Amino acid sequence: MTDPQFNRIALIGIGLIGSSIARDVKELGLANDVVISSRSAETLKRAEGLQLGTHYVSSAAEAVKDADLVIVSVPVGSSGAVAEQIAPNLKPGAILTDVGSTKASVIAQMAPFVPDGVHFIPGHPLAGTEKSGPDAGFAGLFRDRWCIFTPLPDTDAEALEKLKAFWIALGSRVDDMDPQHHDKVLAIVSHLPHIIAYNIVGTADDLETVTESEVIKYSASGFRDFTRLAASDPTMWRDICLHNKDAILEMLARFSEDLAYLQRAIRWGEGDKLFELFTRTRDVRRSIIQAGQDVDAPDFGRHALDPKK
Amino acid sequence: MTDPQFNRIALIGIGLIGSSIARDVKELGLANDVVISSRSAETLKRAEGLQLGTHYVSSAAEAVKDADLVIVSVPVGSSGAVAEQIAPNLKPGAILTDVGSTKASVIAQMAPFVPDGVHFIPGHPLAGTEKSGPDAGFAGLFRDRWCIFTPLPDTDAEALEKLKAFWIALGSRVDDMDPQHHDKVLAIVSHLPHIIAYNIVGTADDLETVTESEVIKYSASGFRDFTRLAASDPTMWRDICLHNKDAILEMLARFSEDLAYLQRAIRWGEGDKLFELFTRTRDVRRSIIQAGQDVDAPDFGRHALDPKK
Ligand SMILES: NC(=O)c1ccc[n+]([C@@H]2O[C@H](COP(=O)([O-])OP(=O)(O)OC[C@H]3O[C@@H](n4cnc5c(N)ncnc54)[C@H](OP(=O)(O)O)[C@@H]3O)[C@@H](O)[C@H]2O)c1
Ligand SMILES: NC(=O)c1ccc[n+]([C@@H]2O[C@H](COP(=O)([O-])OP(=O)(O)OC[C@H]3O[C@@H](n4cnc5c(N)ncnc54)[C@H](OP(=O)(O)O)[C@@H]3O)[C@@H](O)[C@H]2O)c1
Incomplete structure (x- = not known):
């Protein structure tokens, strides 16, 4: 006390x-x-x-x-x-x-x-x-x-x-x-990740060639991570989208531009560009773990809690 | 034995x-x-x-x-x-x-x-x-x-x-x-999530207005989830991108189309469209948990392992 x-x-x-x-x-x-x-x-x-x-x-x-x-x-x-x-x-x-x-x-x-x-x-x-x-x-x-x-x-x-x-x-x-800077920082570390997660879950939900039950059944291979963020409160996230519009739109534009570059590298088989990006992003993870901002256990240590184990 | x-x-x-x-x-x-x-x-x-x-x-x-x-x-x-x-x-x-x-x-x-x-x-x-x-x-x-x-x-x-x-x-x-169907299913449940994760981590790494140390420091608010997937082996993922090109490009096109719709809803303040999507995606998470394909613990149960706790 x-x-x-x-x-x-x-x-x-x-x-x-x-x-x-x-x-x-x-x-x-x-x-x-x-x-x-x-x-x-x-x-x-x-x-x-x-x-x-x-x-x-x-x-x-x-x-x-x-x-x-x-x-x-x-x-x-x-x-x-x-x-x-x-x-x-x-x-x-x-x-x-x-x-x-x-x-x-x-x-x-x-x-x-x-x-x-x-x-x-x-x-x-x-x-x-x-x-x-x-x-x-x-x-x-x-x-x-x-x-x-x-x-x-x-x-x-x-x-x-x-x-x-x-x-x-x-x-x-x-x-x-500064409030404006806060809103930019949060747009990239929080708002964009949530919006992207909501979007990918929506895309998967809408496919005709892959059934929803297949998406659920095989979700452990990556997709399920996104569904956690996309299960966040809809009112809270609607409000965030409406109230940090400018910063979010700016980050979305950057994201889409980068995605177009990646898509092009995939289309043209530019393996070196893919390898370069996939290597660089590993360092970011390493820094986050070093800074004590996430657990180092594989799969977030989820394995131990896994209902299927 | x-x-x-x-x-x-x-x-x-x-x-x-x-x-x-x-x-x-x-x-x-x-x-x-x-x-x-x-x-x-x-x-x-x-x-x-x-x-x-x-x-x-x-x-x-x-x-x-x-x-x-x-x-x-x-x-x-x-x-x-x-x-x-x-x-x-x-x-x-x-x-x-x-x-x-x-x-x-x-x-x-x-x-x-x-x-x-x-x-x-x-x-x-x-x-x-x-x-x-x-x-x-x-x-x-x-x-x-x-x-x-x-x-x-x-x-x-x-x-x-x-x-x-x-x-x-x-x-x-x-x-x-069927192999073709396998490649489509995996493109949505695994390959697209990884590619998107690599991309968003790359975008964050490249910003000028938000420093890399800010991204790391505040990553717990959503971003860090993506860095786990984006820390996967670069050779393995380069090869997947090059060897499942058609299915991945198809899923990327769907994803981008849906993202453009979402972006437009944000730009024009269409809260009801955002709310509808953010509610629908919650059900997908619920089904995954019901199917035993993920843990139900908040934040993947990461809290218990968290180095900062
Ligand atoms: N969740 C997170 O991860 C997180 C993290 C950091 C900051 N935040 C922020 O914290 C705030 C609260 O989030 P939360 O996760 O605690 O939300 P929550 O669990 O959904 O609780 C929301 C609270 O606000 C009330 N409320 C909802 N709509 C309202 C309205 N139109 N007028 C007055 N009160 C209303 C609710 O009342 P009733 O239940 O009685 O309707 C409830 O008491 C939000 O601004 C959010 O952006 C959230
Ligand atoms: N990781 C996953 O989550 C996962 C899940 C399901 C399926 N897979 C698939 O499983 C396969 C192996 O993945 P992994 O995670 O086990 O990879 P890993 O841990 O990186 O091990 C790769 C193995 O392949 C060898 N190798 C690498 N490049 C080679 C080459 N050019 N020629 C011959 N051998 C080579 C490595 O040998 P050296 O170390 O001696 O170089 C090592 O023995 C991949 O096809 C992957 O798509 C992976």
Whole structure:
């Protein structure tokens, strides 16, 4: 148990991310009160059943009253509406943050509603799984993962330090970034991979010459990896696509250009070009493992858990 | 220990696949003699160090003498040359098979050299990891995985049954397919996923606006999944691209067409189209898990092994 860092924390949205924060806050004793709010009565009830907080309130506006830290964990397309609802009740001196996967759009949506005296500091923890909802969360999700902040030019340094100390207590490593740059970085490391995964699974699903049951039966030879990403929450990913459009379109254009080059090398049997690319990409994997950003076990160590073994 | 199914097995090529077969054969006692051959002295020595067989021979032609079952496990582009070398010494009545990831091209390369009286039955076990070489193999790799055979029209039924019994002893489930159809199925479930993974890792590696160290640092948010596939053996994948060209180009064209549709939906903010696709792809994942073709643990269960936890 650490000393409480905040008297009262309000969690607006209690899905995978919100509920993981709630579990850590409880386990670590980071707040005296944890007020939880969710859009639907069902999710709110489930959060109560899981004893994720100390208070459960259906209205987001009510939930933020007297809170010293407010964390908004909803799909990025809903952040403006949530900000509008809670703004009148935010306490002067409170810190308002979010966890949304895009940052420029969240700032554009939320900042106009934030009253003077409230410290709005956008954030994004780079941690998650393909599952969603309050049952999917778990304590320790953020441990040793990066949490990126995109503070506004007039952000209060003390409030920023306080928010960082909170995420550090959750085990995160913290970083600052310009919102536009954040959105570009995430477009390549996260958004493009998910979009490509959704696309390839869609392509396979639509073929006439290979049946869907063949695709499923033989999926262990590579395809199944993509289906995990393509099983992520559709609302979350629709919103990301709509709210990081420019950076995503830029990365898609680069990807398609490179794919055309590769396709041409295949068509013309240019083995040396293929070999050169396939060798270069190996080094990237090696660096990721050296940086401790993935496990080195073959097949993600999945073999041990494999239902067919 | 089962009764030996063959007096002498020759393994030509002793990397990930060949050495996994060798380990199973030894563990299960499926042959009296296991003669191993590899192109390089180094790999052959390593196979001996690992005690994978009973005899170690540098010449493939020598290795197949008196063998009842010959399994060729080399990159598909080398299968013709290997067939040419070993053909004169193949024993009448012997079964000759391979494990190559493409089938029509392997048949075209090998069949012309196969002497009368030798049963040539092309095969492909759908099992592997991103690692290669004799140290990467392990017993049980093929357990509960599919092994697809693409027998020629005049294949001897008894020889086919015998070969299937061998793979079943290794734990595989067996299937027959027409070689052209095999190549189409594999193009979508395996070859396209790998090519796309290589491509996206290449794209990320080439960006100017996002540094390589940022890509590595933040790779846990989706990108790292692709780097695993893109760390697969460059020679093997160059050969697959060159030897399954038509099917791969067909799948690439479908993929690109679908991606253009998705890109357009993003550009024009058509959230409903995105939502529809992202929902449909979820079902594919669900079917794969129901079919026992992947683990249901979030993030492939990687969390438990994660070096950063
Ligand atoms: N999943 C990840 O891997 C990940 C990683 C980093 C950041 N993020 C970001 O974290 C945020 C939350 O993601 P999550 O994975 O926790 O999602 P989730 O598990 O689906 O939970 C979403 C939460 O937001 C609420 N919500 C949904 N639509 C809403 C709306 N229109 N108005 C108000 N509330 C709404 C839900 O309420 P009800 O259930 O009551 O409807 C639920 O409490 C998103 O912005 C996402 O981009 C996600
Ligand atoms: N890896 C998979 O996931 C997987 C799955 C199913 C099927 N396959 C297929 O299985 C075959 C073997 O793959 P692998 O993963 O076992 O490969 P690997 O671990 O790289 O081993 C390749 C073996 O082939 C030998 N070899 C390489 N180039 C050769 C050449 N030009 N002439 C003769 N021998 C050569 C190597 O000999 P030296 O080391 O002595 O040079 C080594 O013994 C390939 O056709 C592949 O398509 C692979």
